[in-house]
Amino acid sequence: MLNNKRETLNNIKxxxxxxxxxxxxxIKAHTIRIWEKRYNLLEPQRTNTNIRYYSHKNLQKLLNVVLLSKNNFKISKIAKMTDEEIFENSREVAFKEGLNDEAINAFKLSMLQFDKVLFNETYNRLLEVKSFKDIFKDVFIPFLNYIGLLWQTDTVLPAHEHFISNLISQKIHIKTENLEQQNTTSDKVFVLFLPENEIHELGLLYLNYELVLKGYNTIYLGQNLPLNNLNYFFKHNTKLCFVTSLTVQPYEDKVEDYFKEIEEILQNTHHDFIAIGRKTNLIKHNTYNFNVSFFDTVTDVLKQI
Structure with a gap:
């Protein structure tokens, strides 16, 4: 994790x-303690009750050390470097070998410190050497998976997740908007929406971008759509493919009822339906009277389109 030389990040401590x-x-806590005691790599502070804690500068340094250690630098050698040398070597490694790892580390810190400047600087640096598709696949997806793990361990708050998700969402919207100025090459229309009370939108947003990139016409309806709204689109003769993604909603005991309602709406029509998410494994072996396909991930969908 490179150091952007700010004394504080957006003044948030x-x-x-x-x-x-x-x-x-x-890195395991036991290993961090060894690095700290044996090599003085970190300088923790203590509360009045003698509880150890670490500043964001300690975190920055640790992420740089990890990047170097993953790229054949021995800890004993790293320990002899000044902070500036660690920074310079990390930057060199990042550009030669570990750009994805370095970017993910930068996004970690930007999330934890609510630092949109660091996020944008890192993103723009990636754009110099990668396509947006590759950034999403190689950096954003691993990073979002990492956020899920931090959520499970109570390391991040909903505010952290919302902050970083909105920044990524902005990038997808910008890229999609640029593409939508071009004429579509397909008569098929994809209608994308999320179930009621479902807010996890990034995967569906990115799928919309990929569909537009492939020349399809899309109608993006976003979050919290009641199923009875789908009937409106039947007024047109266009071949439709409805797409939804299930992350939190509907709850597991309601998934079957949700798809029965979809069946009532779509049976006896010529339209298709795509459902994405691991919750679809609960009902994917059921038989339905409409054209439905189930996929675990957006990546799986893109392999079939």
Whole structure:
């Protein structure tokens, strides 16, 4: 994780426990303590009750150390470097070998510190060497998977997840808007929406971008759509493919009822339906009277389109 030389990040101070450092860096707390004691790599502070905590500068340094150690630098050699040398070597490694890892580390810190400037700087640097498709596949998807793990370990708050998700969402919207100025090459129309009370939108947003990139016409309806709204589109003779993604909603005991309602709407029509998400495994072996396909991930969908 390179150091952008800010004294504070958006003036937001955040302290980290050693367990936070473990979750964020992927290095076991025991190993971090060894690096700290044997090599003086980190300088924790203590509360009035003698509880250790680490500053964001400690976190930055640790992420840089991890990047170097993953690229054949021995810890004993890293320990002899000044902070500036660690930074310079990390930057060199990032551009030669570990750009994806470095970017993910930068996005980690931008999320934890609510630092949109760092996010945008990192994203723009990636755009210089990668396509948006590759950025999403190689960086954003692993990063979002990582956020899920941090959520499970209570390292991040909903505010962190919402902040970073909105920044990524902005990038998808911009790329999609640029493409939508071009004429579509297909008569088939994809209608994308999320179930009621479902807010996890990034996967569906990205699928919309990919569909537009492939020349399809799309209608993106977004979050929280009641199923009875789908009937409106039957007024047109266009061949439709409805697409939804299930992350949290509907709850597992309601998934079957949800698809029965979809069946009532779409049976006796010529339209298709795509459902994405691991929750579809609960009902994918059922028989339905409409054209429905189930996929675990957006990547799986793109392989078939």
């Amino acid at each position: 955040q302290d980290f426990t050693i367990k936070d450092l473990e979750n964020i860096s992927g």
